[in-house]
Structures are given as C-alpha cells and as structure tokens.
Amino acid sequence: MSRAWGRLARNRGALAALGLLGAITLACLVGPLLTGHQPGRIYADLVQTPPGLGAHPLSEAVRPALERLAFRMRATVRESVVRDGIMRLILDSSRPIDERSLSYLPRSDLFGPPKVLERSEDGRSLVVEAPVRRLYFLLGTDALGRDLLTRILVAGRVSLLIGLVATAVALVIGVAYGAVAGYLGGRADAVMMRCVDILYALPFVFFVIMLLVFFRAGLGLILVAIAAVEWLDMARIVRAQTLSLRRRDFVRAAEALGLSTVAILSRHVIPNTLGPVAVAATLLVPRVILLESFLSFLGLGVQEPQTSWGALIAEGARAIESAPWLLAGPAAFLVATLIALNLLGDGLADALDPRLAERT
Template sequence: MTDMPIDTAPRPDTSRSLWATAMLRLKRNKAAMASIVVLIVLAIAGAFGPLVAPHSYSEVYPEFVKVRPSLQPYPQAEQVIPAAESALRRARVDLGGIEVEDGKVRIPVSSDSRDLDPRISRYLDRSDVFSNAELTIDAADPKKGMMEASVQELYFIMGTDANGRDLFSRILISLRISLMIGALATAVALVIGVAYGATAGFVGGRIDNVMMRFVDVMYSLPFVFFVILLVVFFGRNLVLMFLAVGAVEWLDMARITRGQTLSLRRREFVQAAEAMGVSSGSIIKRHIIPNTAGTVIIYMTLLIPKVILLESFLSFLGLGVQEPLTSLGVLISEGAKNMRNAPFMLFYPAATMTVLLFALNFLGDGLRDALDPKDR
C-alpha cells in the first residue's frame, strides 16, 4: 500500500467581500470606467490648468474682443496695420507706408510742427499687439524717424469673451470653481444628512418624528429665496455658496439614510451589539453608517451634478461667484447673451458642462449597478 501525496499548497480563497465584488463589477462597466477617466482629466484640468494656461483668466485684451477660435496666432496679417494706425492715432504724427515682415512692423513717422519725441513709442507698447517698440530719429531731420516693434503672437484656441479675456483659461478656472463647489457642498450635505438621518432612524419614536418634521419644514422653504436672503446679509462668496447649497441638499440625504437605518436596526448584528451593552452612538458610528455607505456613495455621485446645476442656476441669475472668478453657469449666462454674434461663447462652456454631467451620471449608474446586492 502506497501513501498518497498530501497536497499542502495553500488554496486561493475564492470568496470575495461586497466591496471587492462591487469593484470587479464596476471595472466591467465600460461607461463607468470611461467616466472615471473623464472626471480625472477634468479635475486635473481644473486644478492645474489655470497655472499653465497661456493667459490669465482675468487678463483683458481690449483689442481682441469676441475674436473667434483659431489655431493661428492673433493678430492676423490683415489686422496688424489697422492696429498700428489705431495705437499711434493719439501720437499726433503722420504715418508713412507701414511694412510688416518676419514678425516686425516698420512705420515711417514724421511731424510738421515739432521734433519727434522718443516717448511716442510707448503707444505701441501699451497695445496688445506690439512690444519692444523703438523710435529711431533721423539725424538730419529730427521731425522724421522710423519706428520698429515686434508683433506679439497671441493664441486663443477657444476665442475670447465680451471683455477680451481668453475663453479657454476662463473655462479652466470655471471647472475648478464648479467642481470645488460641487464637491464641498456635497461633503457638507453628506456629513449633516448621514449623521442626522442615522440618528433619527436609530433612535425612533418621538425624537424621530420631531426630527423628520423639521426636515419637512425645511423642504417647505423656497431655495432661491433662502439663498437671496443669505446673499443680502452676508454678501456673495464661495463659502456662502457651500453653505447655501449644502444646507439644503442634506435633506434628501437625511431621508435616504433614515430609511436605510430603519431596516438595519432590526438586523441581528445590531441587536447583538445592543445586548452586549454597546452605546447607541457607537452602534451608529460602527454599524449603521458603514452599512449605509453603498447607498450614500451612489447618491453622492448623483448629488454632485445636482449641486453643480444649482450653482449654475444661481450664477445664471447673478447670485453666484463674483468677477473676475467665474463658473460654468456664469460662462453659459454670458454666452447666452452673445449667442447670435459669438456662438462659441455659449458652445464651449455648455459642452464642458454636458461632458461633466454625463460623466457623473454614468458613474452614478455604474456604482448603483455594482453595489446592488440583488444583481450579485
């Protein structure tokens, strides 16, 4: 009789936790994974884009107002000579034939009444089009001279707004502001709503009734009127936007968490904790809130686009962020006013908002499917 070899190699554990299964299912959802990539790209663009953008979001170019998007540098060839004539109009000199060659402009200047002043070159330097202007006065006749300046090349790949500011840079800063408001206001709603709803659902009884009646009273208050009052008393600033939006959106979070808590409080592990003498606060913190995390995360991904839309609506009404800062709602509002003669001012912010909202909603749908225990 021969001894059979005993397999002592460790066998892989095939069981997976709920979160491991959810992550595996989320990775199989192509729309959700693509949305994660899009959100990461938009978040990086909003966080670091304004730092590396070719123009500041607040820099104004008066000579490039509502210029169309172009991959070619401004000013274009036909714009250089009119820009030079416009810049030297106040210099009170006569201009000869203007020549433009190799990024340089040469302008013969003369005066009939007085000698030329070298300081008139400052008129070109003050322009958005020219730089390093120099005036060479004719030694034989100080009333004549030659002015030379470099033509600056400015790129506006998404055009400029009604004030002459780079639209691309303003979209980048608006992404930062909108995402920051959406994330922080959602965090405020998450903290207040989860704590409030879990406490009301676990304690129950009269305390639950009183707490939920307070939620009903808050629901009856008109949101826009509430924000207008805050703006009147405290002024417009980003902190106010976080408080105003987060102080209203926690109501839905509280109701959802309360409903989940009511079903969890009858579970065996909660009853066992109560039998062991664990305090109510510890049960809520260690057992109730962690077991509502799946539903809360799903609702959070759907709440962020809702908050961004609310902020855009308030900015559209003029109650949002103040200049020179901007948000997607402010840009869309400005674009709507100029959509006839400058449709790109509306198209690019609206397209950015659409991509952002679609990505957040697809991610929310993917998380809902991944965390749904009925589909496991």
C-alpha cells in the same frame, strides 16, 4: 467591496466617465498654466475674436491696431510692413515725438519692445521696428478680449470646488442627521423628520435671496446656501437604511454589549449605509454643479473677478447672436461633466447593487 470594484471595472461606460472626469479636473488644475494667458488679461485689440488655430494678430488687423496706438502717441502711421514676424513702421507727427510714448506698443501685448532705427532732425518722424507677437486663442476671446479657454478652465475650478465641497457638507450633515433619526425612532424620529419637511417646503431661490439681504453674494454664500438644502435628501436616504438596520442581529448584539449610541452608529450603522450613500453622492455632485450654474445664470452666484461655468454661460447667452462661441465653450464643459458624473453614478449603483452581486 472587491467584487463591487470588479463589476465597476467591467463597466466601460463608467470607466470612460471616470477618465473624462479625471481629464477635465486635470485640465482645470493645470490648463491655465499652459494656455499662455492670464485669466484676467484683457486684449483690447482682440475683442470677441472667433475660435481658431491661427496666430493673432492677423495681418489685416495689424494696421488698425497700430493706428489706435499711434493716436494715443499723438502721431499717425505713414507706412507699416510686417515681414518674418518683424514690424517696421514710420510714425509722423506735427510735433516732436517723445520716444517714451512707444511703450504703448508692448503694452498692447500685440507687439514686442520697439527699437528706433531712424529719427528725423526735427524729431517729427520716427522709423521704428518691433516684433509682432503670436497669440493663440483656441476658443476665442470674450467681450472684453480675455482668453475664453483660460477662463473656462479657471471657472471649472470654482464649479468643481462648489460641487465637491457642498456635496461633502451635505454628506456629513445628512448622514449624521438621518442615522440619528432612524436609530432613535419614535417621537425623536417624527420631530426630526418634520423639521426636514419644513425645510423642504421653503423655496430654494427665495432662501438664497433672503441670504443675499444679509450677506454679500460670493462663493462662500453659494456653498452655504447649497449645503444647507442638499443634505435633506441624504438624510432621508440614510434614515430609511438605518430603519432597516436597527433591528438586525449585529446591532442588537452591540446594544446587548452595552455600546453607546454614538459607537453603534459610527461602527455598525453608518458603515452599512455607505453603498447607497456613495451612489447618492455621485448623483448629488452634478446636481450641485447644475444648481450653482443656475444661480450664477440668474446673477446670484459667484461675482467678478471670480467666475464659474454658470456665470460664463450667462455671459454667452447675452452675446449668442454676435459671438455664439461664448456660450458653446462653457456649455460643452458643463454638459460633459454632468453626463460623466451621471454615468459614473449609474455605474456605482450597478456595482453596489446586492441583487447584481448575487447573480455574479
């Protein structure tokens, strides 16, 4: 095993992929706390804002936002000036202006708490001062005005969780099922593998639709649907390895000592299949993530308020002409994760290959 880790450490592509996966995972876990935006926070005045490094609202967007807020306050903006991050405006109305209506300014998240500087005798005119907030949207905002970067990072949590949990469940079921089938052999093996063939014949999308008939769409349903199908390949891999191990001397010695079938499988058979299983697991994770993205793209995956990379890609595809960044952002994260996982899987396959071990 130490030699395998040494060969993996010499594989620069695999190490780079592992570093990229670590960076993406860390960004998804910690990033939403550092972006300065809540994933569900809607900025109604900043809908489909393009990506950029500049602060919002832009100077040309302040006046239209003020006019919309003044309309809610039943007033009009006579004059507005922004200087050194402080906005000064004059509001006029045909009736006395209720100062409580100024709360619309901080509610918009574009301006801070207002302060009344002057008030006319009849109350129909106010001179108000309020700070202009500086909001940054590195990847822009979506069709509702939510920060896209924050939503991508939160969606990454869901996609990575589905990939890891579904893969773990597939490993547990597939390894146990394949090891038992391969070790027992004979009729038991034939019956168990025919059950696998029958499950293979079921169309996956049809299977998901059938589940949706009886259960509500959501994260739990996706985990069950993917895990219920993805263990089939793992079972075949482990069965093939077990068939080659069952006649080895150390297995026969364990049988001669009177060890139970469970003990032989857990102590001697399954540990010797972990090499191919580890490689298959690293290749299964990107497959599961891609499958979840496909289901979310079809509307069969996670539902609001939860989101995933697939759901964001589906939203971006619908607005690709007016806001192409809505598709480019989540697609870039998904593609980078899939490429990194595949490179890491290839690196593990080379590191655990016994033929390469003999050469080195």
